[in-house]
Amino acid sequence: MTADAGTSSSLDRTAILAIVREQLAEILEKSPEDIPEDVPFSDIGADSLALIELVEALEENLSAYVAGFHIDDEDLEGLLSVRDAVDYVVVKLQGS
Amino acid sequence: MTLPIALDAMGGDFAPSQIIEGARRAVDELGLQVILVGVPDLLGDPLGLEVFACSEVIAMDDDPAASVRKKKDSSLVRAAELVRDGNASAMVSAGNTGATMASALLRMGRLPGVVRPCIATPIPNPGRTPTVLVDAGANAECTAEMLVQFAQMAASFVSARYGVASPSVGLLSIGEESSKGTPLVKETHELLTGMAGINFAGNVEGRDLIPSPVDVVVTDGFTGNVALKTLEGALKFIFSTVLEVIGTNETTKAAGDVLFEYLLPIASQLTPENQGGALLLGLNGICVISHGSSNATAIMNALRVASEMDQAGVVEKLRTTIRPDQN
Numbered sequence: 001m002t003a004d005a006g007t008s009s010s011l012d013r014t015a016i017l018a019i020v021r022e023q024l025a026e027i028l029e030k031s032p033e034d035i036p037e038d039v040p041f042s043d044i045g046a047d048s049l050a051l052i053e054l055v056e057a058l059e060e061n062l063s064a065y066v067a068g069f070h071i072d073d074e075d076l077e078g079l080l081s082v083r084d085a086v087d088y089v090v091v092k093l094q095g096s
Numbered sequence: 097m098t099l100p101i102a103l104d105a106m107g108g109d110f111a112p113s114q115i116i117e118g119a120r121r122a123v124d125e126l127g128l129q130v131i132l133v134g135v136p137d138l139l140g141d142p143l144g145l146e147v148f149a150c151s152e153v154i155a156m157d158d159d160p161a162a163s164v165r166k167k168k169d170s171s172l173v174r175a176a177e178l179v180r181d182g183n184a185s186a187m188v189s190a191g192n193t194g195a196t197m198a199s200a201l202l203r204m205g206r207l208p209g210v211v212r213p214c215i216a217t218p219i220p221n222p223g224r225t226p227t228v229l230v231d232a233g234a235n236a237e238c239t240a241e242m243l244v245q246f247a248q249m250a251a252s253f254v255s256a257r258y259g260v261a262s263p264s265v266g267l268l269s270i271g272e273e274s275s276k277g278t279p280l281v282k283e284t285h286e287l288l289t290g291m292a293g294i295n296f297a298g299n300v301e302g303r304d305l306i307p308s309p310v311d312v313v314v315t316d317g318f319t320g321n322v323a324l325k326t327l328e329g330a331l332k333f334i335f336s337t338v339l340e341v342i343g344t345n346e347t348t349k350a351a352g353d354v355l356f357e358y359l360l361p362i363a364s365q366l367t368p369e370n371q372g373g374a375l376l377l378g379l380n381g382i383c384v385i386s387h388g389s390s391n392a393t394a395i396m397n398a399l400r401v402a403s404e405m406d407q408a409g410v411v412e413k414l415r416t417t418i419r420p421d422q423n
Binding site for chain 1 (some may be wrong): 149160161162164165166197198201208210211237239334
């Protein structure tokens with residue numbers, strides 16, 4: 001999903017979850033419905049390189065809402081599942 | 097208009113001097129166009145070649161994925177961007193293999209339908225076209241579906257690069273029988289058997305890598321890398337032992353004088369520096385990974401391979417192989 005131009009306030013948790021799922025599904029060549037929220041990335045075939053792909057895709061996508069949206073490399077270790085990633089983005093957007 | 101090949105001038109044990117010398121030779125001896133990507137203050141004399149300036153270098157021991165994110169102005173990342181942006185026809189690097197793959201993957205992207213790119217290493221096969229080993233180290237853990245896709249991409253590559261009409265594919269295992277091997281090997285065997293578009297020849301063993309009865313040997317990246325390094329080590333040992341024996345006394349030296357004429361062409365064919373490196377298959381662009389210890393000759397050959405890949409339209413052929421319905 002390509003986010004429409006807008007502001008961070010137009011993105012709720014459901015919308016962010018959809019974006020994360022869609023981006024990861026594209027990277028893993030799966031359907032978004034096959035991307036569970038609570039299963040560790042490693043268990044759905046997402047290795048470190050796939051996660052970096054996800055991070056870069058999210059930064060590009062979410063920059064449509066918050067200019068220069070960036071995920072800190074130091075925070076990556078804490079992102080172990082889709083839920084972690086969504087929670088992280090929600091907090092990050094709230095603080096923007 | 098022929099585009100230049102982007103060469104990472106900072107990557108490799110003998111960078112930048114041997115890299116630049118190899119580029120110069122590729123221009124002079126092969127007529128290729130090459131653009132060096134490097135840090136001007138560290139490059140030394142570019143020998144009259146065009147330089148695309150950057151400010152950072154990804155070291156051989158840097159973490160691959162993290163370094164690509166942190167060092168966005170590195171020679172590796174910039175080389176991949178030159179290909180992505182249509183300013184270079186291919187990229188070549190003798191640097192950090194993981195970072196080369198990460199740079200190429202993140203900047204060029206994957207071909208539609210490709211789950212994971214893989215490293216394809218041509219292994220010389222005296223008397224016939226090389227046998228391509230996939231995956232030679234990009235993906236330590238694989239699924240059967242990934243191995244099947246590696247086989248498809250490698251067969252398409254062999255067909256485009258070496259003109260083999262229906263490349264035979266062998267699955268690396270510990271026995272020729274379909275019942276031999278790990279669960280991954282058995283599942284892959286089942287998927288490949290009778291698969292349309294794949295000339296599956298069944299299981300092959302480690303001893304079948306050289307000389308090989310098949311055009312493609314498919315395995316996971318962990319096993320492939322171990323097999324490849326074992327082969328390299330064994331060949332190196334054999335070469336050095338033969339040379340040592342020949343130098344034993346006057347009689348053996350005289351025998352060596354006679355034999356060298358026959359042995360040197362074989363040795364030349366098997367020497368890694370003449371192979372041109374490994375290829376990353378599955379990307380939306382051409383990326384050649386040269387050996388970390390590449391000298392000028394190895395770099396020249398890697399540039400030659402990159403050019404030949406471009407001329408053969410390998411990327412487009414892979415695109416058709418993976419998603420025939422979208423062409």
